[in-house]
Amino acid sequence: xxxxxxTLKKEDRDILRQVVKKVHLQHHPEQFCTNTExxxxxxxxxxxxxxxxxxFGIDNRDRx
Numbered sequence: 001x002x003x004x005x006x007t008l009k010k011e012d013r014d015i016l017r018q019v020v021k022k023v024h025l026q027h028h029p030e031q032f033c034t035n036t037e038x039x040x041x042x043x044x045x046x047x048x049x050x051x052x053x054x055x056f057g058i059d060n061r062d063r064x
Contacts, residue, residue: 004047005039015057016042016050018064 005013020038028037042050057064 004050005042008050012054015054015061015064019053019057022064 008016017035017038020041021033024041025033025037045053
């Protein structure tokens with residue numbers, strides 16, 4: 001498993017966490033939707049997809 005999350009800027013990490021919570025964790029119980037769980041999903045997705053997710057988060061910031 002790749003642990004590259006620490007290489008991202010804080011702003012990018014926060015955007016990614018918002019996207020993951022909104023898209024990937026929306027059907028999980030609220031107590032499960034933590035930053036730690038979002039970080040696990042981000043690490044699983046990998047760096048290839050992260051750039052697109054950051055762009056999506058920036059473009060849709062008002063909807064997150």
